[in-house]
Amino acid sequence: MRRDISNRLFIAGLTAVAVCTFMLSSCRDLGDDLISYGQKDYYAFDEAEKNFTNQFKALWMAFNTNYGIWDYEEQHGLNWDQVYTDFLPKFQALDDTTVNKTKVTDEQLKALYRQFIDSLHEGHLVLEIQNLHTGNRFTINPSYNRIVRERKVVLQAEKENITDLNFYSKLPAADLYHAGDYDATSSLLIIAEEMDTVCSRLIRAGKSYVTMVDNAGGPNATNDSLYQAVKNLQVECQAIIDKLDRAKESMNSLKPVVTRYNSLCTQYGIIAAQLKVAMNPIEATMTKDGLNNIVSAVFTGGIAYLRIGDFGLTPYLAQNAPADKKSMTYLYHQAVNRVWDNWFDTIQTLHKNGELGGVIIDVRNNGGGMLSDYQFVLGALLPSGGYASHYLRTKQGTGRLDFAPIIPFTVPTYPDAHAVIQDKPIVVLANSWSFSMSEMTTWGVKSQPNGYFVGTRTWGGLSALVDDPAAYSQTYSGCFGVYNVTPFYAYLPRFVSLFGEDMQILEGVGVTPDKEVALDVNYWTTQQRDNQLEAALDYIHSK
Numbered sequence: 001m002r003r004d005i006s007n008r009l010f011i012a013g014l015t016a017v018a019v020c021t022f023m024l025s026s027c028r029d030l031g032d033d034l035i036s037y038g039q040k041d042y043y044a045f046d047e048a049e050k051n052f053t054n055q056f057k058a059l060w061m062a063f064n065t066n067y068g069i070w071d072y073e074e075q076h077g078l079n080w081d082q083v084y085t086d087f088l089p090k091f092q093a094l095d096d097t098t099v100n101k102t103k104v105t106d107e108q109l110k111a112l113y114r115q116f117i118d119s120l121h122e123g124h125l126v127l128e129i130q131n132l133h134t135g136n137r138f139t140i141n142p143s144y145n146r147i148v149r150e151r152k153v154v155l156q157a158e159k160e161n162i163t164d165l166n167f168y169s170k171l172p173a174a175d176l177y178h179a180g181d182y183d184a185t186s187s188l189l190i191i192a193e194e195m196d197t198v199c200s201r202l203i204r205a206g207k208s209y210v211t212m213v214d215n216a217g218g219p220n221a222t223n224d225s226l227y228q229a230v231k232n233l234q235v236e237c238q239a240i241i242d243k244l245d246r247a248k249e250s251m252n253s254l255k256p257v258v259t260r261y262n263s264l265c266t267q268y269g270i271i272a273a274q275l276k277v278a279m280n281p282i283e284a285t286m287t288k289d290g291l292n293n294i295v296s297a298v299f300t301g302g303i304a305y306l307r308i309g310d311f312g313l314t315p316y317l318a319q320n321a322p323a324d325k326k327s328m329t330y331l332y333h334q335a336v337n338r339v340w341d342n343w344f345d346t347i348q349t350l351h352k353n354g355e356l357g358g359v360i361i362d363v364r365n366n367g368g369g370m371l372s373d374y375q376f377v378l379g380a381l382l383p384s385g386g387y388a389s390h391y392l393r394t395k396q397g398t399g400r401l402d403f404a405p406i407i408p409f410t411v412p413t414y415p416d417a418h419a420v421i422q423d424k425p426i427v428v429l430a431n432s433w434s435f436s437m438s439e440m441t442t443w444g445v446k447s448q449p450n451g452y453f454v455g456t457r458t459w460g461g462l463s464a465l466v467d468d469p470a471a472y473s474q475t476y477s478g479c480f481g482v483y484n485v486t487p488f489y490a491y492l493p494r495f496v497s498l499f500g501e502d503m504q505i506l507e508g509v510g511v512t513p514d515k516e517v518a519l520d521v522n523y524w525t526t527q528q529r530d531n532q533l534e535a536a537l538d539y540i541h542s543k
Contacts, residue, residue, distance in 0.1 A: 045486045052104065052132060056091040056116070059488050060084050062480045068393070068463075068496045069122060070400035072505045078119055080400070087116050103133040110138050118142045121508030123461020124436070128481075128489040137484065143461060143508055151432050154456060157521045158431045162249075162365055165297055165305075167528040177537055179297040179305070183342050185335035186293035186309070187286050190328055192248040195261050198272075198279055199237035205275035206234040226274065233268045240264070251292050258282045285329045289315055290369040294336055295362075296343035302355045303540050306343045306377065307362035311369025311437040313340065313376045344380055344418075351419040358425040358540035361445060364455065364532070368436025371464075372412060378444045379413035381421040386410035389444055391498040392464060406498065409464075411440070425543050427452045427536040430511070431519070435459040442511045443499055454517055454536045458510035463493035515539065 048058040064080065073080070090112060094104050109131050117127055120142045127140045147155060168179035209230050213219055219227035240261055247254045262281040265272075272279035291312030297305040316336040322329050350356035361377060379387065389411045396404035428445035430438060430453065439458045445451040481489035499506055520531040 045481070048487045049132065052091045052094040052109070053088070055129075055132065055487050056087065059490075060087075062488075062490065063120075064400065065398045066395070066478070066480050066490075067120070067122070067400075067492065068395050068403075069505055069507060072507065073119075073121060076119075076121060076508075083116065083119075087112075104131065106131050106134055106136050106138055110140065114140055114142075114145060118145050121146075121460070122463065122492060123459055123507050123510075124463060124465065124491065124493050126491040128483060128491075130487045132487065143459070146508065147432065147459065151457075154518055155432050158365065158433055158456070158519055161519060161521050161524050163524060163530040163533060164528075165295065168299070168533075169297070173300070176300055176541065177534060178300045180299075181342065181346070182295075182297045183339050184293065184295040185332065185339050187289065187332050188248045188251060188254055188292050190332055190335075191254060191258060191282055191286055192244050194282065194328060195240055195257070196244055198277065199240045199261075201277045202237045202272055202275060202279070203234050203241075205277050206230045206237075209275060210234075226271070229268065229271050230275065233264070233271055236260075236264055236268070251287060255287055258287055283327060283329045285315075286332065291316070291336065294339045296339050296346070298346055298350075299357075299360075299537055301357035301541055302350045303357045303360060303537060304343055304347045304350065305360045305362065306340075307364075308366060308377070310367055311371075311373040311377075311441075314370050314372045316340075317376050318372070340376065344376075347381070347421065348419050351421065351424075356421070356424050358427065358543065359421060360427045360429060360533075360536050360540070361441065362429040362533070363434050363438035363441055364429050364431045365433040366430075366435070366438035367433070368438055368461075371437060371440070373437065374441070374444070375412040375414045378426075378441050379411065380418065381426060382413045382448075383420050384413055384415050384418075387413050387444065389440065389447075390500075391503055392495040393498055394495050406503070409497075411444070422450060425450050425452060425540050427454055427539060429455050429532055429536055430458050430513075431456045431532075432459060432510075434510075436461050439506075439511055440497075443506075446511060446514065447500070452515070452539060453511065453513045454515045454539065455513050455532050456516065456518055457512050460506060460508040460510035462497045462499070462506050462510075464495035464497055465493050 045058065048055045060080075060083070070080065093099055094109070094112075109129065113127070113129050117140055123143045125142055127142070128137055129140065130137045165179045165182050165184075168177050169182040171178040173180065210227065213223060213227050240257060243257050247257045265279050265281045269279055289312045290310050292309035293307075294309070294313070295305075295307040299305060313336065316333050317340060321333045324330055347356060347359060359381060374387075387410060388408055390409055391406050392409045393406045394404050396402055426445055426448060428442050428451070430442045434442060434455075435458070439460075439462045442453055442458055443462070446453045478494040479489065479491045481487075483489045483491075496505060496507075498504065515535060517532045517535045523529050523531050
């Protein structure tokens with residue numbers, strides 16, 4: 001199957017280091033001239049480094065000139081000028097030594113900046129602030145803070161309960177919810193299993209060696225250093241194993257364990273070889289590819305199901321496998337291709353035979369990723385040549401409402417010959433942790449005549465990022481400041497996404513389900529059954 005599709009354009013949901021433009025001014029009225037950080041004019045931040053008042057003024061002005069959705073914020077009742085008036089005295093008070101005689105703590109400053117910035121709705125926005133007294137830096141994510149306030153109960157439940165298909169794969173074939181041909185792979189599990197296997201072998205081999213030395217009268221001048229090193233390695237390996245059960249729940253929690261394991265490989269590789277156990281580092285691509293897991297199944301009634309944890313399919317489906325067939329990256333590459341092929345080929349075969357009941361795309365707890373993946377998920381069901389998904393808008397000037405012309409945006413669809421699924425229902429499952437690219441997919445399904453969205457409202461971060469950092473200096477949009485260098489830095493999308501005929505902005509709100517179904521945590525934890533999945537299956541069966 002040909003997959004020579006290039007990976008370019010936008011990357012939705014993945015972080016990018018970028019620079020942009022703004023001018024430091026202690027007065028609001030002087031914000032019409034911008035200094036481009038594309039030319040590394042760092043001196044513009046000199047005044048902001050002197051005190052908290054200047055830092056606040058500079059940050060306020062940076063948002064004033066670079067933030068792309070002031071019209072949307074006004075619709076939500078935010079008066080940015082009033083924010084300046086209200087908060088300036090609070091930051092001045094931090095600098096007033098007659099009132100504030102002690103250093104400003106990180107907690108104190110973070111609380112004030114959260115009050116200042118938490119009303120903004122841009123879903124990708126992350127703000128880094130430096131405490132000028134302590135030198136420490138902290139981050140603020142307004143969208144996350146607001147979602148926690150608004151949806152705390154459901155948010156926590158959805159994050160902690162990630163459904164698998166074990167229960168459904170064991171049902172009789174005649175059962176309405178039976179999941180046959182259940183196939184899954186996960187970089188998380190592959191990494192965790194590798195580390196568990198190697199560490200377990202080292203513990204066993206080390207135990208045998210220690211027992212042998214002890215039985216021979218204990219360590220001596222010849223073997224003492226090796227004996228102690230083996231015992232230390234056993235302790236380290238057990239510590240790795242103890243962390244795996246919890247750590248393999250997400251790549252973020254697994255990465256520190258991988259770092260520790262890779263350090264052991266460097267430190268104890270020779271010792272492991274003497275114990276006749278191969279100990280190889282985990283390849284970086286296994287933790288940085290943006291794809292945690294992929295699952296396919298066919299439910300009763302010819303319903304094809306696909307679940308992906310993140311959008312990172314393109315490096316596997318559009319690129320050749322690594323040359324080293326013994327590497328974990330190669331194994332995962334082959335597994336991802338197998339699972340996706342099962343899903344795609346099943347749809348094509350069932351549709352050709354008139355047996356396709358429908359399709360379910362599950363992007364719950366999906367944090368986003370590559371836009372080029374669109375072609376392999378919803379785009380594999382749509383006509384080739386791209387899908388006019390929505391519109392894009394960017395700023396073109398220092399004024400809050402200085403916008404460039406709105407342009408239509410087309411997402412990629414699968415280029416090879418394939419059946420287009422227009423006559424059967426396509427259901428997307430999404431929730432509050434469905435973010436960025438997963439929301440784009442959710443919107444794409446919902447906007448189809450045969451599309452339907454089951455679950456809970458998505459995160460609300462649908463605007464578009466750019467994979468070329470230099471592009472940020474070309475317009476008055478995107479991030480400003482320099483990460484970990486300037487006294488503040490804000491990470492923002494370059495483009496604002498507008499959806500539907502009325503060109504809605506959905507930042508901070510997300511995509512609303514056609515059928516609202518909250519996850520029944522008790523149903524899952526006691527019976528391993530998924531009421532959201534069953535609602536999607538019931539909808540398709542009813543058609």
